[in-house]
Amino acid sequence: xxxxxxxxxxxxxxxxxxxxxxxxxxxxxxxxxxxxxxxxxxxxxxxxxxxxxxxxxxxxxxxxxxxxxxxxxxxxxxxxxxxxxxxxxxxxxxxxxxxxxxxxxxxxx
Amino acid sequence: xxxxxxxxxxxxxxxxxxxxxxxxxxxxxxxxxxxxxxxxxxxxxxxxxxxxxxxxxxxxxxxxxxxxxxxxxxxxxxxxxxxxxxxxxxxxxxxxxxxxxxxxxxxxxxxxxxxxxx
Numbered sequence: 001x002x003x004x005x006x007x008x009x010x011x012x013x014x015x016x017x018x019x020x021x022x023x024x025x026x027x028x029x030x031x032x033x034x035x036x037x038x039x040x041x042x043x044x045x046x047x048x049x050x051x052x053x054x055x056x057x058x059x060x061x062x063x064x065x066x067x068x069x070x071x072x073x074x075x076x077x078x079x080x081x082x083x084x085x086x087x088x089x090x091x092x093x094x095x096x097x098x099x100x101x102x103x104x105x106x107x108x109x
Numbered sequence: 110x111x112x113x114x115x116x117x118x119x120x121x122x123x124x125x126x127x128x129x130x131x132x133x134x135x136x137x138x139x140x141x142x143x144x145x146x147x148x149x150x151x152x153x154x155x156x157x158x159x160x161x162x163x164x165x166x167x168x169x170x171x172x173x174x175x176x177x178x179x180x181x182x183x184x185x186x187x188x189x190x191x192x193x194x195x196x197x198x199x200x201x202x203x204x205x206x207x208x209x210x211x212x213x214x215x216x217x218x219x220x221x222x223x224x225x226x227x
Contacts, residue, residue: 001171034212035210035212035213035214044218044219044220045204045214046217047214050210051210051211051213054210056215057215088154088155090214091212096168096171096172097157097168100154100155100157102154103154
């Protein structure tokens with residue numbers, strides 16, 4: 001089973017700043033199928049990035065994903081007030097076929 | 110635009126069976142190869158439960174395989190989840206979702222809260 005470890009657990013930043021969230025896999029994701037989700041309190045997750053670097057439909061270009069192998073990054077270039085939420089990474093390909101990281105909480109400083 | 114809606118009892122007794130349904134609207138259940146259940150315990154992260162194809166093929170999380178059944182009803186355009194022998198650890202928000210964009214879930218239901226308690 002591939003374990004995804006996200007860091008930091010909590011990130012405190014101000015609107016307008018840039019954010020860098022990390023997701024590290026316990027084994028190489030040879031498929032390259034790494035996704036990022038945003039979840040606000042009481043809401044379902046929202047797909048932001050798939051295939052490590054492709055933005056989902058309707059996602060602003062201030063969100064970008066990068067990485068390969070075991071190390072992946074979600075970058076938010078200029079934080080808007082609505083970006084403060086919990087972010088999860090997710091991999092596809094290893095048994096079980098899907099697994100999620102434990103999440104990074106992005107909070108207002 | 111496909112939409113998903115979960116339904117089912119919000120309270121289940123310990124050792125009982127949790128049963129949920131996900132209604133697919135705005136499109137046919139045959140329009141997607143797979144349909145999936147994910148859960149989220151209170152204050153915790155997301156856990157993939159399992160998936161079913163519109164043809165009825167299933168895959169389950171090994172940690173839950175012995176207690177989980179996912180089925181599909183094409184005529185009703187819906188799919189279902191059953192978890193038996195539930196305990197308090199099964200208390201969670203249960204989401205139905207669809208793998209759309211490669212290797213990821215692009216459409217989610219709003220989620221339904223299930224509490225296991227006597």
